[in-house]
Amino acid sequence: MQALREFTTMRVGGVPASLATPQTRNELIAGCLEVWGTGEDWLLLGGGSNIVAADELPLLNVIKVETKGIQLDEIPSGAIVRVQAGENWDEFVAHSVAAGLSGIEALSGIPGTVGAAPVQNIGAYGQEVADVITRVEFLDYETCETEIIENSAMNFGYRDSVFKQGKLGAILWVEFKLTASAHTNKTPRLIEALGDSEETPLEVRKRVLSLRHQKGMVLNDSDHDTWSCGSFFTNPIVxxxxxxxxxxxxxxxDVEDETLQKLSAAWLIDNAGIGKNFSIAGSGAGTSTKHCLAITNRGNATAEDVLQLARYIQVNVSNRFGVNLVPEPNLIGF
Ligand SMILES: Cc1cc2nc3c(=O)[nH]c(=O)nc-3n(C[C@H](O)[C@H](O)[C@H](O)COP(=O)(O)OP(=O)(O)OC[C@H]3O[C@@H](n4cnc5c(N)ncnc54)[C@H](O)[C@@H]3O)c2cc1C
Structure with missing residues (x-):
């Protein structure tokens, strides 16, 4: 049995009790129902880019979602696109941009699968997947039935959704409403990053990919800065x-609630004295050499090294600024 470090971008994690790799929606449903029927622990795994798994896993059955299929239906304003959960996120972005569709081009280069995208409402440069998801098909762990969940019932927030809040089950497919548009409707964050000139979705995609490459935010086997989960902490809302x-x-x-504001986690970490390329002596984990918000595996990190550094950062930021940083990745088996 292969260890989870083979399937996660942080490249840590021990050996699970079992590993299934469903290729179709029906296989995914059957695989989930079989494992759920045992009453044992289970994990839905996509691209493993937002998971830190323990070095010694308790009995854990892993279902790695590999279902494929993109169905695009044109409508007057653009298209409704239904994508099976195991499709690669960035390949889907490339596909939609090539079809002249806008709405997710600023999310280019985010690793992982389409099925995991709603879980933490992936976002970058002011675009969020919540803005374009219409509904998902969901296999509910409690009822063992499939249901359609509409956007309004997914309780989307900043890196948050009903699925992160404890609704257990499997997302089978995700449906998006994308716009046929010659130019990207740029968010303020995108204007900050790219300038306010008119650009096609394809141009935006290329420039976002280039910016992300510079920051080690696009997976690359030979670049240890990308052996990570991306940003390790969410920006705290205080x-x-x-x-x-x-x-x-x-x-x-500013955030929707006027009594609150979101702070930069990267700034807090940097100004608590933990810069780029920081490691605790003897540890295989370190902050990225390109920015301090990513905890990375420098080659031989254990899950314990990663968590030790995460705790060190949390304690230092809390001592210096009184702010509690919350990890973005899912911590499995600790
Ligand atoms: C280099 C790098 C850059 C990143 N940049 C960004 C970024 O800019 N913005 C951003 O938001 N995130 C970013 N991330 C985080 C990550 O890519 C996203 O969270 C992504 O959506 C995770 O997808 P995955 O398939 O790898 O999910 P996994 O890590 O496999 O799983 C994540 C969670 O989703 C659950 N899950 C997976 N598939 C399903 C399913 N079909 N049904 C139900 N639950 C499921 C898992 O059980 C787990 O709880 C980055 C990560 C890396 C490594």
Whole structure:
């Protein structure tokens, strides 16, 4: 049996009790029902890009979703696209951009599968997948029945959804409404990064990929900075009064709730004295050489090395600024 380190981008994680690799929607349903029927622990695995798995796993049955299929139906404003959960996210972005569709081009280069995209409402440069998902098909762990869940019932928030909040089961396919558009409707964050000139979705995709490459945010076997889960901590959302007490140079952004503001986790880490390329002596984990928000595997890290560094960062940021950083990846088996 292969260890989970073979299937996760952080490249840590021990050997599971079993590993199934369903290729079709029906196989995925059958595989889940079989494992759930045993009452043993289970994990739905996509591309393993948002998981840190323990070195010694308790009895854990892994279902690695490899279902494929993209069905595109044109509508007057663009297209409704239904994508099976195991499709690669970035290949789907490339596919939709090539079809002249806009809505997810700023999410180019994010690793993982389409089925995992709603789980933490993936986002980058001000675009979020919640803005374009219409509904998903879901196999519910509690009822063992399939159901359609509409966008409004997914409780999407910043890196958050009903699936992260504890609704257990498997996302079978995701449906998107994308717009046929010659130019990308740029968010303020995208304008900040790319400028405000008119650009086609394809141009935006190329430029986003290039920016992400520079930051080690596109998977690359030979670049240890990408042996990570991307950003390890979410940007903390704190009371506005607390944000006002932060040094002026700390970037902050308004959120929907006017009493709160979002702070830059990268700034907090950097200003707590933990910069790029930082490692605890003897550890195989370190912050990326390109930015301090990614915890990376420098080659021989254990899951314990990764968590030790995460805790070290949390304690230092909390001591310096009184802010609690919350890990973005799912911690499995600890
Ligand atoms: C280099 C790098 C850059 C990144 N950049 C970004 C970024 O810019 N923005 C961003 O938001 N994220 C980013 N991430 C995080 C990650 O890519 C996303 O969270 C991605 O959606 C995870 O997909 P996955 O298939 O790898 O999920 P996995 O890591 O395999 O699983 C993540 C979670 O989803 C669950 N899950 C997976 N598939 C299903 C399914 N079909 N049904 C139900 N639950 C499921 C798993 O059980 C787990 O809880 C980055 C990661 C890396 C390594």
């Amino acid at each position: 009371p506005r009064a607390m944000a006002a007490q932060m040094p002026e140079s700390c970037p902050r952004w």
